[in-house]
Amino acid sequence: MNELKAIAETNQEIKSIMHAAESISLTATNAILIANQAGHNAVGFSVVARELRVFSEKMATAMQGLSGLIYQQVEATASKRHLARNQDLLNKVGACGGLAQTRIAAACARSQAGVDEMERLIASLMHELQVMMKRIEKQCSTGLVIARSAGIEAAYGGALAQVLHQIAVVVADVTDNIFMRVKKLELRLTEAVL
Secondary structure, X not given: OHHHHHHHXXXXXXXXXXXXXXXXXXXXXXXXXXXXXXXXXXXXXXXXXXXXXXXXXXHHXXXXXXXXXXXXXXXXXXXXXXXXXXXXXXXXXXXXXXXXXXXXXXXXXXXXXXXXXXXXHHHHHHHHHHHHHHHHHHHHHXXXXXHHHHHHHHOXXXXXHHXXXXXXXXXXHHHHHHHHHHHHHHHHHHHHHO
16 A cells, blocks of 8 residues: 555656646746847847756656656566465465476466566666666756756846846746756655665
């Protein structure tokens, strides 16, 4: 039951990060419109806002991939447990000795091979999950740099510099929040492995 709760919390955190990424995308789209109103002076801000939209799209895609990978992990773990239960039952029947032991030996071997295969799959998925989390963390770092660049570019926004600065602050806060959530999610997934 605790595992189901952990999975539900992990999925909720992923959805929350995706929602925050969508928020950045919407804010960046509005920022592009405002930067266009500010004219030539805010061209740099417009470029940074477009990069923020790209960041948010990549983050949403990465979170979807992470969710899919976690789903595969759950399926593989459930399959392994099912095979292990079957293995235990076969071992108990085989322990009776005699003819039952002889007939069940082949089924026991197949069942053990299935358990071993699931263990390899789970290890492979865990490695893939760790690699993906490192990539997502790097994406977050890039997003933070872009968000901070928005704050710098806002200063050149002429009459709309204050509005652009406020947008940059909001985007930086949301991006920082995403980064912290990703670190928390990475920690949770690492703890689940141990």
